[in-house]
Amino acid sequence: MLADTAFVRALRERDFSSVFAMAHDEGISFNRIAEACALKSERVSQVARGAAAVTALATVERISGGLRIPGAFLGLAAQPWEETAALSTESDHGDDPMKRRNLLRGALAAGLTAPALAALAAARTDVDQTLSPGTPQDLADLEAAAESYGYGYHGQAPTRVLADLVTDFTTLRPLLAVPQPAPVRARLCRTAGQMAGMTAIVLHDLGSRRESRAWFATAARAAAESGDDQLYAWVRAREAMVPLNYGAPKTAAGLAEQARHAAGNRPTAAAVLAAAVAARAYALNHQSEQAHTALAAADALIDRLPEGERSDTWLTYGEQKHHVHLSHAFTTLGDTRRARESQQRALELSAPTSTMTRTLLNIDAAACSHHDGDTEQACRRAVDALTTLPVDYRTGLVRRRALDLYEAIPAQHHRERAVRELRDVVAS
Numbered sequence: 001m002l003a004d005t006a007f008v009r010a011l012r013e014r015d016f017s018s019v020f021a022m023a024h025d026e027g028i029s030f031n032r033i034a035e036a037c038a039l040k041s042e043r044v045s046q047v048a049r050g051a052a053a054v055t056a057l058a059t060v061e062r063i064s065g066g067l068r069i070p071g072a073f074l075g076l077a078a079q080p081w082e083e084t085a086a087l088s089t090e091s092d093h094g095d096d097p098m099k100r101r102n103l104l105r106g107a108l109a110a111g112l113t114a115p116a117l118a119a120l121a122a123a124r125t126d127v128d129q130t131l132s133p134g135t136p137q138d139l140a141d142l143e144a145a146a147e148s149y150g151y152g153y154h155g156q157a158p159t160r161v162l163a164d165l166v167t168d169f170t171t172l173r174p175l176l177a178v179p180q181p182a183p184v185r186a187r188l189c190r191t192a193g194q195m196a197g198m199t200a201i202v203l204h205d206l207g208s209r210r211e212s213r214a215w216f217a218t219a220a221r222a223a224a225e226s227g228d229d230q231l232y233a234w235v236r237a238r239e240a241m242v243p244l245n246y247g248a249p250k251t252a253a254g255l256a257e258q259a260r261h262a263a264g265n266r267p268t269a270a271a272v273l274a275a276a277v278a279a280r281a282y283a284l285n286h287q288s289e290q291a292h293t294a295l296a297a298a299d300a301l302i303d304r305l306p307e308g309e310r311s312d313t314w315l316t317y318g319e320q321k322h323h324v325h326l327s328h329a330f331t332t333l334g335d336t337r338r339a340r341e342s343q344q345r346a347l348e349l350s351a352p353t354s355t356m357t358r359t360l361l362n363i364d365a366a367a368c369s370h371h372d373g374d375t376e377q378a379c380r381r382a383v384d385a386l387t388t389l390p391v392d393y394r395t396g397l398v399r400r401r402a403l404d405l406y407e408a409i410p411a412q413h414h415r416e417r418a419v420r421e422l423r424d425v426v427a428s
Contacts, residue, residue, distance in 0.1 A: 037066030193222035207396025233263035233270035249284035267304035269317035320349035
């Protein structure tokens with residue numbers, strides 16, 4: 001990258017937004033940059049997005065050392081680690097034990113300085129690379145990245161999250177392409193399943209159903225190879241939400257039941273999710289008895305769900321998510337009292353940055369108003385929810401749910417002003 005004129009210009013101007021973003025585009029995850037530079041991954045992500053800046057000289061020096069950027073590129077003096085470049089290269093030739101010993105003694109004479117640590121690392125790497133394969137260094141970074149993506153959009157545009165997710169996902173390929181010990185292979189496949197599944201979720205939210213299904217298929221294969229039944233169940237349950245939200249409830253119910261079978265009877269996040277999605281699918285398919293049975297199962301499972309699986313992420317199942325599912329299920333079943341209770345509780349538990357979730361809840365509330373006979377109020381609530389939404393979110397799932405409301409309004413009302421406003425907003 002130091003041969004890239006745009007990258008060198010960004011370094012010279014200390015434009016770390018461009019530096020981090022370009023490094024990320026080359027396949028270096030924000031987590032790896034953060035670890036190398038002793039920064040928080042969230043701060044690295046903010047800098048890359050232009051939401052924060054690097055001004056402190058000490059931080060610039062840490063970035064220089066962490067990313068091995070020679071000081072001259074950043075207007076700094078030569079960094080201590082640069083002095084060991086020749087030493088490390090020379091010692092790597094390693095045929096003369098006496099020469100290596102003298103080089104190490106010279107480097108260590110001043111204590112455990114940066115040059116000394118670099119020389120020690122070079123010696124360790126020489127031997128380490130000849131040992132049997134262990135856990136790849138990148139794996140822990142990728143597992144941490146998968147965990148961080150699980151927290152959702154956090155106010156970022158879905159397309160930005162998608163780009164970051166897929167970039168990190170591609171760094172798994174070289175690790176999967178070489179033989180690994182079985183436990184390491186399982187961890188790699190598990191991380192691949194999580195990342196592919198979350199990529200499918202974003203594509204689903206953006207309305208790209210075909211691509212979403214393809215990514216879910218990849219996620220299912222990775223989950224199956226990992227041997228993690230709960231991950232496989234989670235993938236199938238999330239996949240069921242594609243036909244669920246796009247007019248194929250029977251297919252959705254079939255996938256949800258596959259997920260319930262894979263999850264088993266233990267109270268896990270995947271088991272609760274599968275039951276809740278099955279309930280919504282049955283409700284949409286006018287199978288109210290099966291819907292209520294699945295809702296009862298979901299309620300029973302979440303009551304016994306371990307604390308560690310109750311956080312609000314894509315990979316776990318918290319109270320907020322449960323009420324989002326209940327809101328849609330009860331709205332579809334026409335039980336507007338219980339639907340409104342779940343909408344209110346879900347909104348209380350949702351962060352202000354949960355843009356898409358809060359919009360879907362407001363559209364559910366609008367559908368309840370229509371069911372209770374106030375179609376004008378329903379349209380106005382839906383229009384308000386859509387027009388306050390950033391353009392990047394006004395597609396895919398949100399548009400589909402608003403369109404469902406419009407299509408549920410009898411044709412004789414379509415000339416009314418509020419209904420026409422809803423139609424125009426959905427069309428735009």
